[in-house]
Amino acid sequence: MMHRLSRAVTTAALGSLLLIAGCSDSSDRVDAPTEPEVPEVPVEPEPEPGGQPIDLTLLHLNDHHSHIVAERFDFDTSGLNLATTTASGAAVAEVEVTYGGFPMLVTLFNTLAANAEHVIKLHAGDAVTGTLYYSLFNGRADAEVMNQVCFDAFALGNHEFDDGDAGLANFLDFLNSGACATPTLAANVVPGPDSAIAEGYIAPYTIVERGGEQIGIIGIDVAGKTKNSSQPDAGTEFLDETETAQQYIDELTGMGVNKIVLLTHYGYQADVTLAQNLTGVDVIVGGDSHSLLGDDTFATLGFNPVGEYPTVTADADGNTVCVVQAWEYGHLLGQLDVRFDANGVVTGCSGMPVMPIADSFSYAFNDDESRTLDGNDAIAVRNALEAEDEIAVTAEDATTVQLLAGFNEEVEVLEQTLIGSVAEDICLERFPNEGRSSVCDISVTYNQGSDISNIVAKAFMTVTPTADIGIQNGGGVRVDVAAGDFTIADAFTLLPFSNTLVTLQMTGQEVINVLEDALANALDAGGSTGSYPYASGLRYAVDASQPFGSRISNVEVNPRVAGSWAPIDVAAVYSVVTNDFIASGQDGYDTFGPIFDAGNYEDTFTEYAQGFIDYVEQLTAQGLPLSKLPLDEYSTQSYIGSDGCDHSTSNDCAGF
Structure with a gap:
C-alpha cells in the first residue's frame, strides 16, 4: 500500500511541473515541448479479504442421555416474603421448579433462533443411554425429539457405541428417517470394513453457509474412552483427537473455509488443551464431561458451575478460541455469539447457557399433598427467577408434547411400580470433590466420593450369595438418588446399561492390581473419570499424586460386610462380583480381562439394574429405606488428589 501511494504522488508532481514550465494551452506555441510519457508501472492489486465480517449464533446441546422430559429442582423462596402458607401455617420457603426437557427446549431453540440472524444448531454427542426412553425404544424417542430441533450437525459420543456399531446404525437410521437428515460427524472414527456404519453414516465434517460465508464443522469423539469404555466393534478404530482435528482444519482452510468449529465429545478441560495445541480453530463446542459453565446464577440455584461461559483461550498461533459446553440431561442449552472479521478471525465471543423453566411452581402443603403456587406469589417467584438472564420461562412445544405422549404410555407402566423409599438425598460422584452431583453440595463428596456408587457395589454383593466383594466403576452409575419414593424406573435410570x-x-x-488399573485409566492420558473404582467389602486409601502401582494403600477386606475389617491377604482367593462390562477388561479394568477371557468366571444372568431392584425390595421387606452407608463401609477411606492435596487434612483442595 505504501508503494502505490508514493507512485501516485510522483505522477501528480510531474504534471504540476509541466504546467509551470509551459503555457496553460500548448497550442499557442508551435514549438511547445511535448509532454513526456510517463512509463506505465504495473500496479499490484490489493489482496482481497477472505470474505465478509459475520456474527454467528451457535445454539448447542450435549449429553442429554435420553433425558427427554423435564426435571425439577428446589428454589429457596424464604427471601421473597410469600403470603402462601403450608398446612402448619408456616410461610412457603421453597418451591419446586420444572426445568429442561425437549418440549421446552424445542420452543427455546426456536425462539432464540428467531431472534438471531445467522444461527447454527449443534449437538455434541451422548444423545442416548440413560433412561427408560432408551431402554424401551432403542434411540427412536431420542431421534424423534432431536428432529424437532433439527440440528445442523451431531457429533458422536462414546455412549453412541454402547450397543455396538449395529446399535449406533439403528439410532442413526431413526435420526435420518425424517426431513432433517442431520449430518453425523466423527472425523477420528474409522469404522471397520464389516461395521454397520461403514457406508454413508458418518462424515469427518460438514460445511454450512450463513450470510454468504462458509463455516466448517468437524466432529471429534473421545478416542480412548470410547474404545475402552463403550462397546464399538473390534474393527472400528479411534484416531488421535489432536492430530485428526488438525488434519481436517488444514483440509478445510485449504479449501478456503476460514471459520472452523470443532464439535467435540472430548471433555471441557481436554477441549481447552486441544484448542491450545491446534492452529486454525475458532470455536470448540464440546461434551462428555457434563460441565456446567456460567456465572454465580447457577451456584445460587444450587448447581456447580466449573468454568466460564464462554471459556476464552488461544490457539498455538495466539488467535482467540471460544470453548463452550452445555451441562447435561437436557437441563439447558448453550447460546454462543461469535464475531468474525473478514478474514475469519474471531474478534470476540459472548453468551450464556439458557435454562427453560415452566411458568408453574409447586410447594409441599403437607407431607401428603403438593399444591401449585398462584396469584402474586407465583408472579414474585417467576420475577425472581427471570431476573437472571440465564433463566427463561418457556412454554412447551405442542408437537413435541404430542410426540412424547405415545412413548410415555409405555414408560408410565414401569414408572408407577413402587419398590421402596429413599430416606435422604444420596449423592452421585466419580472422583471425590468432582462436583457432578445435582442434589448435594460438593462438600458432601469431598473426601470419600460417591454415596450411591458404594451402595450399588453393596447391592451387587448382597444379591450374589457367593460374592465376598463387590466392585463397580463410577461411570456405570448415572444419577443421584433423591429422597422419596423409589420405582423400577428409577433403578433403570440409575443403572441404564445392558450389563x-x-x-x-x-x-x-489381583484385587489390588485391578484397583490400580482403574485409577490409571481414570488419571492418565486418554482415560475416563468413570473408571474410578467403588467397592463393598473392600476399602482403601487413594493417593492420586503417586505413580501407577503406588496409588492404592491400606487395603482392607470384610467379606460381605459380615465381620470385621482386616488387611487384605495378597495370596488368599476372594470371590468378586462386578458387571460383565468391566469384568471383560473394559474401562481400564485390565486385570479382570485375562481371567474373564479364560472363562474363569460365573455369569449370574442377573441384569445389573434388576440386581439393584432386588436389593431395594429386600430392604423394603425388612422395613428399611434406601439410605447412605456408614462411613466405615465407604471404599475410599481417604483421598489425596492428583495435586498432592490431602482431603482428609485440608478443606480447600481445589480439584481431584
Whole structure:
C-alpha cells in the first residue's frame, strides 16, 4: 500500500511541473515541448479479504442421555416474603421448579433462533443411554425429539457405541428417517470394513453457509474412552483427537473455509488443551464431561458451575478460541455469539447457557399433598427467577408434547411400580470433590466420593450369595438418588446399561492390581473419570499424586460386610462380583480381562439394574429405606488428589 501511494504522488508532481514550465494551452506555441510519457508501472492489486465480517449464533446441546422430559429442582423462596402458607401455617420457603426437557427446549431453540440472524444448531454427542426412553425404544424417542430441533450437525459420543456399531446404525437410521437428515460427524472414527456404519453414516465434517460465508464443522469423539469404555466393534478404530482435528482444519482452510468449529465429545478441560495445541480453530463446542459453565446464577440455584461461559483461550498461533459446553440431561442449552472479521478471525465471543423453566411452581402443603403456587406469589417467584438472564420461562412445544405422549404410555407402566423409599438425598460422584452431583453440595463428596456408587457395589454383593466383594466403576452409575419414593424406573435410570452380574475368583494381589488399573485409566492420558473404582467389602486409601502401582494403600477386606475389617491377604482367593462390562477388561479394568477371557468366571444372568431392584425390595421387606452407608463401609477411606492435596487434612483442595 505504501508503494502505490508514493507512485501516485510522483505522477501528480510531474504534471504540476509541466504546467509551470509551459503555457496553460500548448497550442499557442508551435514549438511547445511535448509532454513526456510517463512509463506505465504495473500496479499490484490489493489482496482481497477472505470474505465478509459475520456474527454467528451457535445454539448447542450435549449429553442429554435420553433425558427427554423435564426435571425439577428446589428454589429457596424464604427471601421473597410469600403470603402462601403450608398446612402448619408456616410461610412457603421453597418451591419446586420444572426445568429442561425437549418440549421446552424445542420452543427455546426456536425462539432464540428467531431472534438471531445467522444461527447454527449443534449437538455434541451422548444423545442416548440413560433412561427408560432408551431402554424401551432403542434411540427412536431420542431421534424423534432431536428432529424437532433439527440440528445442523451431531457429533458422536462414546455412549453412541454402547450397543455396538449395529446399535449406533439403528439410532442413526431413526435420526435420518425424517426431513432433517442431520449430518453425523466423527472425523477420528474409522469404522471397520464389516461395521454397520461403514457406508454413508458418518462424515469427518460438514460445511454450512450463513450470510454468504462458509463455516466448517468437524466432529471429534473421545478416542480412548470410547474404545475402552463403550462397546464399538473390534474393527472400528479411534484416531488421535489432536492430530485428526488438525488434519481436517488444514483440509478445510485449504479449501478456503476460514471459520472452523470443532464439535467435540472430548471433555471441557481436554477441549481447552486441544484448542491450545491446534492452529486454525475458532470455536470448540464440546461434551462428555457434563460441565456446567456460567456465572454465580447457577451456584445460587444450587448447581456447580466449573468454568466460564464462554471459556476464552488461544490457539498455538495466539488467535482467540471460544470453548463452550452445555451441562447435561437436557437441563439447558448453550447460546454462543461469535464475531468474525473478514478474514475469519474471531474478534470476540459472548453468551450464556439458557435454562427453560415452566411458568408453574409447586410447594409441599403437607407431607401428603403438593399444591401449585398462584396469584402474586407465583408472579414474585417467576420475577425472581427471570431476573437472571440465564433463566427463561418457556412454554412447551405442542408437537413435541404430542410426540412424547405415545412413548410415555409405555414408560408410565414401569414408572408407577413402587419398590421402596429413599430416606435422604444420596449423592452421585466419580472422583471425590468432582462436583457432578445435582442434589448435594460438593462438600458432601469431598473426601470419600460417591454415596450411591458404594451402595450399588453393596447391592451387587448382597444379591450374589457367593460374592465376598463387590466392585463397580463410577461411570456405570448415572444419577443421584433423591429422597422419596423409589420405582423400577428409577433403578433403570440409575443403572441404564445392558450389563449382567458376574463373579470372578481373584487373589488379594489381583484385587489390588485391578484397583490400580482403574485409577490409571481414570488419571492418565486418554482415560475416563468413570473408571474410578467403588467397592463393598473392600476399602482403601487413594493417593492420586503417586505413580501407577503406588496409588492404592491400606487395603482392607470384610467379606460381605459380615465381620470385621482386616488387611487384605495378597495370596488368599476372594470371590468378586462386578458387571460383565468391566469384568471383560473394559474401562481400564485390565486385570479382570485375562481371567474373564479364560472363562474363569460365573455369569449370574442377573441384569445389573434388576440386581439393584432386588436389593431395594429386600430392604423394603425388612422395613428399611434406601439410605447412605456408614462411613466405615465407604471404599475410599481417604483421598489425596492428583495435586498432592490431602482431603482428609485440608478443606480447600481445589480439584481431584
